[in-house]
Amino acid sequence: MSDSALTFLAKLKAFFAQVREDSLFDEEMSTHLEMLAEKYEREGMCAKDARRAARRQFGNIALLKQRQRESRTTMFFANVSRDLRYGVRQLIKTPVFTIVCVLTLALGVGANTAVFSVMHAVLEKMLPVRDASQVFYVHTTNFPDGAWQTGDSDTSFSYAFYQALHGLNGLQEVITFIPMSNSGKAPIRVGTVPEEAAGDMVSGNYFHGLGVGTELGRGFVANDETDHTQVTVISESFWSSHYQRSADVIGKTLYIKSIPFTIVGVAKKGFEGTEGALSLDFWIPLQSRPEFNAWGSSAENGMYLTEPRLWTMRLMVRTAPGVSREQALAQMQTLFEHAAYIGLPEKKSGAPTYLLSLREAKQFDNNDGSFAKALKVLMAMVGMVLLIAMSNVVMLLMARNANRQREFGVRFALGAGRREIARQLLTESILLVALGGVVAWGFALVATRALGTWARIESNLQPDLKVLGLTLGVLVLLAIVFGLAPLRAAMSNASQSSLRSAATSSQISSQKMRTGNAIIMTQVAMCVVLLVGAGLLLKTLRNLLNTPMGQKPEGLVVFGVRPQHIHTKEEGITFFTTLQQRLRTIPGVVSVSMASNRPGSGWSSNQGGLLLDGHNANGLEPAQVTYRQNTVAADYFHTMGVPILDGRDFSDADTASAPSVAIVNESFAKKYVGSPHVVGHVLSSPRGHTSQQIVGLVKDHKYTGITETARPMMWTVFTQERATNQLHVEMRVPGDPMAILPEVRKVAAQMDPDMPLLEPMTQVAVFEKSISGPILFARLAGCFGVLAVVLIATGLYGTLAYRMNRRSAEIGVRIALGAQRSQVVWMVLRGSLLLCAGGVAIGIPLAIIAGRGLESSLYGMKALDVTSYLFAILGVVLVALLASVVPAGRAASVDPLRALRTE
Structure with missing residues (x-):
């Protein structure tokens, strides 16, 4: 420890021991006085005269005590202690001033802390993993022709490429994780009531490779992945909310999609997965069962483990010791140019080379800069609020200190120096800022939670040490500014101001x-x-x-339905048709329909390649025809309130054995037919494998979100499409749409006790989302x-x-x-x-x-x-x-x- 630090500690220790030192000094002076009085008594004086002579010769006792105190090294602490007590009395004496200043500081500093906390978490905060600087997300610029991906084209890879990466020397770990569905959630059951929870399928080295420990039990091992073991690791928050942090949770059963999984571990507190805004509740090893196909898609389209066309896996890598990001990326790029085409048509001559990139293991793996830009704008706005708050407090302090000129003048006249006045003002400023800082931190915690709720970010956004450090830095700066800003005015001609008349001083x-x-x-x-x-x-x-x-989204309630015991197309058609019929019988229901993609959710199925009546559509080559497609149920447009301009809506008569039909919108008719008279035309694939007759034309309307522009769209009926294992139910009811949900849950439980309603909300709320x-x-x-x-x-x-x-x-x-x-x-x-x-x-x-x-x-x-x-x-x-x-x-x-x- 340095000499200065030792000196400071010695002074601090002496400060707390000063009462004992005063007592010892008094005893020493009393001893000297008694000895001197005894000397005078021996010389013939009486006791009273001897004591008086002794005190006269000894000198001013009070002055000696003061000099002794001033000679101590603890005077600084004594002065500070006195200034603190005086500052507290001043703040109590002016309660309105104190409350206004504290609330002003709390609002200014608290708002800045909240916005910075969110901005830091979204843009800068790293995952809570071991040696995060060596862990990276894998991205690509695109994917090969013939591959199918999840919609997140820059973060989706095939199982074949994932396996190929394990042979690279530059990589210590290759980690994969796959969301359970488009929403990231899956139906689960802890007791008897089904619910939904967020989870990922992950590789066996997920926890070990990331360097994430457990609160209880263990993470996964390699055999859990290769054997597709039915075990699960739950999050610490899920453990707290569903098992009350019970130590005997290990070995209990958690039903996921009606399949029993044994809980083998609880993840370390603070780790909420690698999904960014989504806080995960559980993890399971990669599974081969059809119910656990990647992203919840139907196994009829192929399983992610065996179908090379399916690019569904998200990847992370940990570089080997001594290998830089650039070196690892170069090895991966060489491998990617070959492994990307495993099971796919060979790369065509002149086709672009798709480039990999490695991105830092931040809490939010987000390539969209719009949110970051908006956060920076908010930070600038809240920074101006802080400046306004600071200037307000400065003006209030200057105004208050102006009324204290007579006090400062008297203190100068009694011998106080500029240093003492400056120390007093700085002490009062520190007290004021400390009070404001405490209130500001509480306000920041509440505001950060509200920000996360508004932005629909489930991950932990609470301020961390970096945010706390910034807040403390701002508070220290404010304390200095508030202490020094009014100092010049307080000390200028202060000694003379006490003698001036009120008229002059005013x-x-x-x-x-x-x-x-x-x-x-x-x-x-x-x-x-x-x-x-x-x-x-x-x-x-x-x-x-x-x-x-x-x-007309008003009056609509929407929720997802995913039956747990459906394995064939016929079973799916029977289930959803029966469900629709039963929901229609609920009292008060106006109409019911379903859709594979929830309108307003941002998801769409993009298709391409069509012929019109066996010929090129409106003179365009099949490859030039691109459109969006949604698979829906009977009465869809009637339920959604979309005007039908020509033809009809889908009906119960459009069964699997009936002629295939389709409905298109105005943009589709204008671009690919060239006329609004589209009813009766036949759409077919270039090879003639599928065909549908257009039976209706509907008005252009919003599909993926409010801000989208009209695009060509085609709707087909689910009974005539490939197998589906999940649909979103749209119900039009009078009054509050959410009030119908208890009756809906009864119907759903009768058909499948393990089937929760997925993300129930009003259709208006979906579009607002x-x-x-x-x-x-x-x-x-x-x-x-x-x-x-x-x-x-x-x-x-x-x-x-x-x-x-x-x-x-x-x-x-x-x-x-x-x-x-x-x-x-x-x-x-x-x-x-x-x-x-x-x-x-x-x-x-x-x-x-x-x-x-x-x-x-x-x-x-x-x-x-x-x-x-x-x-x-x-x-x-x-x-x-x-x-x-x-x-x-x-x-x-x-x-x-x-x-x-x-x-």
């Missing part, structure tokens, strides 16, 4: 006025920027919510705008009230000399409006720059939206007027006689 210097005005105008400018940004985003949200849908990002950022921007307005109003009110109080004598003289009270009111309002005008003049150019940065996030409007700017300007003007009303009223009510008598 005057506000022009320099202080200019400083205060600059702060207020800067606050107003930042408020204008925030209000313009909030206005643009809120108007974007309004445009999104008012977008014509081409259907497709714009969850804009909704989140619009709400946050609105919150920040309102917060800025509140802070501006508080700061302006406090400044004007302080100034009017200091100018009460001047106002009294004005009124005594004939000034009307309306003139006094206008004087206050005019000053406020001039400051507001100056802030607006500064803020408008800044808002234009900020608006251009938001342009990519806007929908149905331009960045230079006049109404948003007018909204911002009127907002700050209204705030300025409201904040000025009370100080203006008080100024107008000044009694001139009382004001002059005070002087």
